[in-house]
Amino acid sequence: MLTIGLALVFVAVVVGLVNVLSQADEKATVRASLRQLEGYEVANVRDQELLKPVSERAIQPVLTGLLGLGKRFTPMGYMEKSKAMFASLGHTNTVAWDRFMALRVVLQVLAVPWLFFVLAVWKPGGMLTLAAGAIGVFVLVKGPDAVLKRKVEERQHEIRIKLPDVLDLLVISVEAGLGFEQALDRCVDAVPGPLTEEFARMLGEVRAGASRVDAMRNMENRVNVPELRSFVLAIIQADTFGVSIGRVLRAQAEEMRLKRKQLAEEKAQKAPVKMLIPMVFCVFPALFVVVLGPAILNIMDAFGGGG
CATH class of the missing domain: 1.20.81 (Receptor-associated Protein)
Structure with a gap:
């Protein structure tokens, strides 16, 4: 009886050891599999990031930084006004407004290189230098606002x-x-x-x-x-x-x-008034040259011959 009891105890111990070892082996296998899956998931995330378009991976962070810069140096009243204008254009989210603010910052920054180009590289000289610099800066600074206002007026x-x-x-x-x-x-x-x-x-x-x-x-x-x-x-x-x-x-x-x-x-009723300026500065001078030019030349020849 003692021998049978010892044999049963030995068998129980062996079965317990086998069970513990098998569980340890299963846990090791699971841990190895999880490590492989973690690596696979990281690789998948990286591949997913690389599958995104270049505009989202490279340009979007730049636009985000420019947007933050624009918000920092833009008056709060202007920001609210521009948001209201985009809402009147039918934009329900802020994506279009974010792009507009980023573009506005870029164009305002480009005003300085434009002045450098006009004054140091192009050098047209005289009043043309002043006109080119002023017009370029005005277009770069006020152009986005003018385009936005025009679109709002057209929609209204x-x-x-x-x-x-x-x-x-x-x-x-x-x-x-x-x-x-x-x-x-x-x-x-x-x-x-x-x-x-x-x-x-x-x-x-x-x-x-x-x-x-x-x-x-x-x-x-x-x-x-x-x-x-x-x-x-x-x-x-x-x-x-x-x-x-x-x-x-x-x-x-x-x-x-x-x-x-x-x-x-x-x-x-407003059309004749608006037509007056281009007619005076564009149409009338050319008309006077065509109509009065030959008469003035004949008068000059007549007085020259008489003298």
Whole structure:
């Protein structure tokens, strides 16, 4: 019996040692595999970084640094104003604004090399040196702001031109039995353009949980067009006092058509004044040379021959 007991103890010890050794071997194998996987993951991350475009790996960090430099030396009021202008252009994120600020910093920095080139390399001499340096610096410093302002004005003008037509479609849709938001959806699908893009964004805010009044106020502040502000105010008042939306929309459509007509008449009245400067400085001198040049030459010959 003692021999059998010792044998059982020996077998149990051997089985335990084998189990412990096998577990240790499995843990070593797992650790080696994990080390290989760690190396493989690091290699994958590196390959993924190398697969990114050069603009993202090399240019984006530079733009980020320039953006930080521009924010540091730019007045806070200008930053808020430029962000509002980009919002009026329909940019919902800050990527376009970041690129604009970085480009603005680059162009302002290039003003110094341009002056060095004009004064030390080109050397046109006289007033041409002053004119070339001043014009180049002005374009490099103020050019981005002028282009941005021009784009905002063009978009606002397009919104003012499209607003009467969109309101006519809204009137038809509402009088046909659609709700105001369903009518706006129909306009967004039927009339592409910046105005319907703003309507789509406003509807998205409403569906995300904002009230119609807040969404329309946000649209009004983004676009900053007087005609659209009048339309938003009329709709808000109609909601507040329970006036028929169809009747308000019809009145707004007639008013917007009248304002568009007045805008066209205003531009027609300004056209002669704007044409006066190029005519005086460009057309009239050439006309005088063609018409009066031969007569002046004949007069000079006549007086010269008589003398």
